[in-house]
Amino acid sequence: MSRCLAERSIDHVLLERGEVAQSWRTERWDSLRLLTPNWQSRLPGFSYAGSDPDGYRTLPEIVAFISGYAKSISAPVRTHTTVTSVRSDGAGYLVRTDRGDWRCRSIVIASGACNIARIPSFAAHVPPSVAALTAQSYRNPGQVADGGVLVVGASSSGTQIAHELQRAGRQVTLAVGEHIRAPRMYRGKDLEWWMDAAGVLDERYDQVDDITRARRVPSLQLAGTPDRSTLDLNALSDIGVKLTGRLAGITQDGKAQFSGSLRNMCALSDLKMRRLLELLDEWARTNGVDATVEPPDRLAPTRVEDAPPLGMDLVKSGIRTIVWASGYRPDYSWLELPVLDRKGYVTHDGGVVSEAPGVYLMGMQFLRRRKSALIDGAADDARDLSTHLAAYLDGAAPRLSA
Amino acid sequence: MADTAKNGVNVQALLDARDALTKAPEAAQFKWRAACEWKNGTHSHSTVESFYGLGAEQNRKTTFKFDADHPEVFASEDKGATPVEFVLVGLASCLTAGIAAVAQNRNIQLKSVTATIEGDMDLAGILGIDSEVRNGFKGITVKYKIDADAKPEDIEALVAQSQKRSAVYDIVTNPTNVTVQVN
Numbered sequence: 048m049s050r051c052l053a054e055r056s057i058d059h060v061l062l063e064r065g066e067v068a069q070s071w072r073t074e075r076w077d078s079l080r081l082l083t084p085n086w087q088s089r090l091p092g093f094s095y096a097g098s099d100p101d102g103y104r105t106l107p108e109i110v111a112f113i114s115g116y117a118k119s120i121s122a123p124v125r126t127h128t129t130v131t132s133v134r135s136d137g138a139g140y141l142v143r144t145d146r147g148d149w150r151c152r153s154i155v156i157a158s159g160a161c162n163i164a165r166i167p168s169f170a171a172h173v174p175p176s177v178a179a180l181t182a183q184s185y186r187n188p189g190q191v192a193d194g195g196v197l198v199v200g201a202s203s204s205g206t207q208i209a210h211e212l213q214r215a216g217r218q219v220t221l222a223v224g225e226h227i228r229a230p231r232m233y234r235g236k237d238l239e240w241w242m243d244a245a246g247v248l249d250e251r252y253d254q255v256d257d258i259t260r261a262r263r264v265p266s267l268q269l270a271g272t273p274d275r276s277t278l279d280l281n282a283l284s285d286i287g288v289k290l291t292g293r294l295a296g297i298t299q300d301g302k303a304q305f306s307g308s309l310r311n312m313c314a315l316s317d318l319k320m321r322r323l324l325e326l327l328d329e330w331a332r333t334n335g336v337d338a339t340v341e342p343p344d345r346l347a348p349t350r351v352e353d354a355p356p357l358g359m360d361l362v363k364s365g366i367r368t369i370v371w372a373s374g375y376r377p378d379y380s381w382l383e384l385p386v387l388d389r390k391g392y393v394t395h396d397g398g399v400v401s402e403a404p405g406v407y408l409m410g411m412q413f414l415r416r417r418k419s420a421l422i423d424g425a426a427d428d429a430r431d432l433s434t435h436l437a438a439y440l441d442g443a444a445p446r447l448s449a
Numbered sequence: 450m451a452d453t454a455k456n457g458v459n460v461q462a463l464l465d466a467r468d469a470l471t472k473a474p475e476a477a478q479f480k481w482r483a484a485c486e487w488k489n490g491t492h493s494h495s496t497v498e499s500f501y502g503l504g505a506e507q508n509r510k511t512t513f514k515f516d517a518d519h520p521e522v523f524a525s526e527d528k529g530a531t532p533v534e535f536v537l538v539g540l541a542s543c544l545t546a547g548i549a550a551v552a553q554n555r556n557i558q559l560k561s562v563t564a565t566i567e568g569d570m571d572l573a574g575i576l577g578i579d580s581e582v583r584n585g586f587k588g589i590t591v592k593y594k595i596d597a598d599a600k601p602e603d604i605e606a607l608v609a610q611s612q613k614r615s616a617v618y619d620i621v622t623n624p625t626n627v628t629v630q631v632n
Contacts, residue, residue: 225613295623307622311612318606354588389474 103271547611
């Protein structure tokens with residue numbers, strides 16, 4: 048967005064509570080790799096020119112990449128500047144920070160969708176002898192006591208953490224709710240290549256049947272592993288991870304209760320994956336790509352044992368650690384504008400916050416396009432929203448001076 | 450695509466209701482009720498009449514009546530289905546209604562939908578023979594036979610989506626706090 052604003056000579060500043068790429072520096076586990084390939088992180092004025100376009104950036108590489116981009120576009124970043132409040136101020140907005148106040152006519156909220164790990168209220172019943180981590184506070188297996196681990200949530204974070212901990216000798220139980228299964232490679236190409244080429248990632252928010260639901264869809268079970276292997280529930284079962292249904296509750300005496308819905312969760316996920324792959328096959332057929340890729344194949348259905356456990360006494364079962372990988376929510380505790388819905392999310396129309404003229408939102412799930420939450424989605428959204436923002440400033444100017 | 454399927458489900462009304470209730474979350478708060486009276490032995494008589502929803506008491510034209518009992522092998526008089534069978538009826542009818550609604554929403558014409566449902570139970574639980582055996586079902590199996598104008602995987606998807614949206618499926622697969630008061 049900064050780059051797009053600079054192109055329009057719109058005077059702006061970026062407020063950053065820490066360093067550039069702060070959440071990548073401080074809120075991710077050590078072995079994390081970007082789940083999109085190197086070529087895919089296209090930003091305005093930047094495309095990958097390195098020797099490994101199909102690789103997945105390591106955490107230090109992600110930090111270097113984002114910091115490098117900020118430098119290359121001379122982004123006017125004020126680091127170590129924490130916004131403490133944003134409120135209306137006549138025709139514009141007053142932004143308070145721990146390093147002084149700003150007055151502005153427009154604000155772009157790009158503080159992210161994953162500020163706070165979402166933990167259910169029954170987490171209070173986790174026995175004191177069981178350590179609790181989140182996908183945000185987990186760093187590496189060295190943090191996790193020997194013995195059993197319950198990982199809650201089987202999307203991208205949960206499956207990767209479960210995999211790493213099981214490989215490191217912990218006995219992992221993975222509580223599986225709704226999840227989206229996806230092969231890393233399909234017909235010899237990265238799944239992201241397919242979704243990019245077939246236009247799936249460009250699908251717009253005003254083209255889908257039910258945008259509210261589309262914005263709630265959990266992250267794909269994808270991992271950026273060097274061997275490009277698929278990290279699905281079958282892969283986890285293969286290395287000894289035990290699967291249970293969604294964690295439905297923890298009783299006051301420390302018994303975890305699992306939903307009996309595991310079979311259907313897996314059936315839904317298998318069906319969704321098949322639909323996606325059929326769509327990609329169809330695209331390949333009609334776009335002359337069929338001959339250039341390998342023939343279609345399908346992963347085996349997700350294996351679910353006959354009677355997955357419905358309950359588990361955490362202490363007696365040897366669980367020493369719970370890792371909550373049950374999603375995130377944004378932190379808008381500083382946002383003093385009447386723009387939040389009853390669930391605490393900013394109400395917006397494709398990133399335009401209509402209730403607060405001049406306010407924009409970025410980087411949220413399916414903000415304007417399916418790719419909006421990807422690094423690769425920022426460019427198109429920033430172009431669209433900076434156009435809207437520029438028109439707003441032009442239109443608002445007479446009123447401001449009146 | 451024109452909506453040509455006719456399964457007798459007014460999907461538009463359901464979608465409108467979802468829209469309205471999204472905007473008025475308090476109207477979405479419902480209370481479902483039944484009343485039960487002991488007759489004799491294990492026989493009881495239940496009625497279902499009013500419910501609360503859309504911000505008001507709702508009454509029906511009909512009072513629905515249900516007799517529950519236990520079969521003769523339990524030395525009962527078998528004047529009605531056993532309560533656990535009512536649970537099976539509830540689950541099967543909820544999933545079936547869901548299949549019809551999802552099919553309508555996806556414009557899939559149903560020709561026939563039949564289900565058989567079976568719950569496995571070890572009586573060592575309710576009879577207090579073995580404290581490690583639960584009172585309730587060990588597991589429930591529902592088998593659907595569906596004839597519809599759709600590919601097999603689309604029919605599978607109907608059944609899967611119906612489970613995802615089913616109240617009784619949720620009640621049966623997840624814990625619920627139950628408060629029983631006397632007088």
